[in-house]
Amino acid sequence: DIQMTQSPSSLSASIRDSVSITCRASQNIDNYLNWYQQKPGKAPKLLIYGASSLQSGVPSRFSGSGSGTDFTLTISSLQPEDFATYYCQQSYSKIPYTFGQGTKLEIK
């Protein structure tokens, strides 16, 4: 199975800050990397697919980069609604799909 490791596990930031979350795969996954946002009590929401493509309706302050084994999700100019937990997921090997352990973004 492909292991996905996110860092940091938690992060504190202020409104209008920019933050980055990294995700590392245990083997090459090309650009088969998706990012999801989950707010408390809600289902995850797809933000970015293919490492860098923004899902329809997602604000442009979210961006993704990377390929191979190392990936980054960047949120510029944080808004109050961005405080949530973020997960990366690899779709290179679908059996099984695997997720990172999550990064909780909290307001400072």
Added chain:
Amino acid sequence: QVQLVQSAYELKKPGASVKISCKTSGYTFTSYPINWVRQAPGQGLEWVGWVIPNTGNPTYAQGFTGRFVFSVDTSASTAYLQISGLKAEDTALYYCARDGAAAGHDVFDIWGQGTMLTVSS
């Protein structure tokens, strides 16, 4: 609009069985696989497996074979997750999610709201 609506809440005793439903609408049910994802309390997301609606063919992740069974009712556009021999450690939120396609990438593009399963005596 495209929606996945799940049964809300289940409270079961150890050893019992449960069948969680995921009713879809707004798209052709047989065109997209349905994934099941588990989230234990305070934990991350774990893929349980998927089912191909037009064939009913299931695939289970390691650790979810034997007691976990996926099924579909195409006439009702609904997928099901049945868990038998329930254990306390099965207590979790269970999500269904459509396996969509975005520019050649498989994504979980639409999610159900989750079913909270509590196993307790």
